[in-house]
Every structure is written in C-alpha cells, then in structure tokens.
Amino acid sequence: MRVQALWQYPIKSLLGEPQKHLNVDTRGVVGDRLFAIVDAQGKLGSGKTTRRFKRIDGLFSLRAMTDGEALRIGFPDGRWTEISRATLNDELSGFLGEPVTIQQEQDVPHHDDAAVHVLLSTELQALQDDLPEVRIDPRRFRANIVLDSPKYITADGLMGRTLTLGSTRLLVTHKTERCGMVTMAQDDLTFAPQILRKIAQQFDVHFGVYAKVLRPGSISLGDAVAVSSEGAAQLPMRHADMPFK
CATH class of the missing domain: 2.40.33.20 (PK beta-barrel domain-like)
Structure with a gap:
C-alpha cells in the first residue's frame, strides 16, 4: 500500500484542504478539527445531532484553510475571513441562521x-x-x-x-x-x-x-x-x- x-480539516464539519504532508502527534493530525463552530447550548456544529453534536445546515458551504500561521474561513460568495477577526462570530451567526461562536478545542477532542x-x-x-x-x-x-x-x-x-x-x-x-x-x-x-x-x-x-x-x-x-x-x-x-x- x-x-x-x-x-486536514482545521474546523470541524467545514470543508477541508488536501495536503502533501501531515504531522501527527499523540492527539492525531496536527491542527485537524482543532476548532469547531459551537451553538448557543455548547454543542459542536455537525451534520448530525447527538449528545455532543448538533446538525447545523450550511456548514458544508464553508471552507477552512490555513495560510501560514493564520486560519481563514471561506464563504460561498468568495469572502475569506480570518478566525481572529472580531466580527467573525456575527458573520457566521448571520450566515447559519442561529447564534454560534468559533471555539478552539479544550480538554475533550473535537x-x-x-x-x-x-x-x-x-x-x-x-x-x-x-x-x-x-x-x-x-x-x-x-x-x-x-x-x-x-x-x-x-x-x-x-x-x-x-x-x-x-x-x-x-x-x-x-x-x-x-x-x-x-x-x-x-x-x-x-x-x-x-x-x-x-x-x-x-x-x-x-x-x-x-x-x-x-x-x-x-x-x-x-x-x-x-x-x-x-x-x-x-x-x-x-x-x-x-x-x-
């Protein structure tokens, strides 16, 4: 073989990016699913609803891409926004039709x-x-x-x-x-x-x-x-x- x-999928349930190389640590692929879109109840945005996840339509219309040290989200209209931008949560909430925030993984892997x-x-x-x-x-x-x-x-x-x-x-x-x-x-x-x-x-x-x-x-x-x-x-x-x- x-x-x-x-x-690599930098943001859970968003479209990812092909890579020529991956670095792997004990957690998994470095940077993979390190961030997630989280709803008002603290559930991770996903294509399914479970105890931890909530189906949020529209996630597959968004793309995550790393650019050096920066991580950006691409919208269907061609806009790219860095996750550090202060207005990003409002932009995502408006696009997805509900209050959401983007959060980095803490104690439990995404x-x-x-x-x-x-x-x-x-x-x-x-x-x-x-x-x-x-x-x-x-x-x-x-x-x-x-x-x-x-x-x-x-x-x-x-x-x-x-x-x-x-x-x-x-x-x-x-x-x-x-x-x-x-x-x-x-x-x-x-x-x-x-x-x-x-x-x-x-x-x-x-x-x-x-x-x-x-x-x-x-x-x-x-x-x-x-x-x-x-x-x-x-x-x-x-x-x-x-x-x-």
Whole structure:
C-alpha cells in the first residue's frame, strides 16, 4: 500500500484542504478539527445531532484553510475571513441562521470518535461498483488518509494491525460508523442519499477505519505503508471504550 491522499480539516464539519504532508502527534493530525463552530447550548456544529453534536445546515458551504500561521474561513460568495477577526462570530451567526461562536478545542477532542481516520481505495472502488450512477469521491468521507490498497487488503483484515507510514505508526482500532454527512452536497458533489443506504446494506453502516497514534511523526503523499501485528494488544475491547465518545 501507499499513501494516495492526505487531508486536514482545521474546523470541524467545514470543508477541508488536501495536503502533501501531515504531522501527527499523540492527539492525531496536527491542527485537524482543532476548532469547531459551537451553538448557543455548547454543542459542536455537525451534520448530525447527538449528545455532543448538533446538525447545523450550511456548514458544508464553508471552507477552512490555513495560510501560514493564520486560519481563514471561506464563504460561498468568495469572502475569506480570518478566525481572529472580531466580527467573525456575527458573520457566521448571520450566515447559519442561529447564534454560534468559533471555539478552539479544550480538554475533550473535537473528533467524532478517534484520532485518525483512514480510507482504503478498495472500499471506495467497491462502493463505486455498487453505485455506478453516483460519483463516489473520497471528500464525502472526510478521512485524513486515503490508502492506495490492493484488493486483498480489507478493513476487517486491518483490525488490530499497526500501520507504519513515513515516521508515524498507527494502530487500527475499529471501523467508522457512517451518518447522513456522506450524502450531503459539497462543492461539485450533489446530494446522494443512496450512498448511505448502500453502506448500510453492503457494509453494515461502516466504511473506513479509525486509528490511534502509537508513534508521532510525519506522513507524506506516496509513502509506502507497512502492516504488522505490533501493538494489537492495545486494541480497545469495545467501541464504547474509545476516549472520544
């Protein structure tokens, strides 16, 4: 396997940016989901509603981009606003139709479920084969890492395995449970509800895998990926044991 694509999402549930390199620390990808849009009740803006999250329509119309040390939000009309701007919360509240603020992560990570999210090209191709009428694009699944994987590599086969990518080692812990976010329109991708239906039917609502960081380091496009059983003893016994729930 090799690293096919790398993505960072500086602000949770906003569109992200492709990267040539990622730095990884014990929290996960450096800068990934470090900020979030938060509603008046303190819930994180998302494409779904849970105990921690609240669905806020319009988030996929916004884009987060780093520019050196600065982080900016792009609006559909072409405006870009730095998150340090005093009027940003008012701009976001007006655009999203409810009072919101942008907040940096504190004690609890903003991740949905785990530190690093990985997709396999074989999974994407299998879904594309099942849904030839829909464009299956990795952007729908918001993974940090997309691996160019041979057909014999499966998500099931990676459970409990260690991935060495560049100078980083990751332990694959569990599969990624999907929600309606994978169906939403973004950029040139149209609304496609059949994607979630097919994932439920063919993949038991799981698509992609989550991983924890065993060794911080860096990952670059094209890096070879080594798979081993090292670290399997650290695999959580239950999904509910994950610290991000």
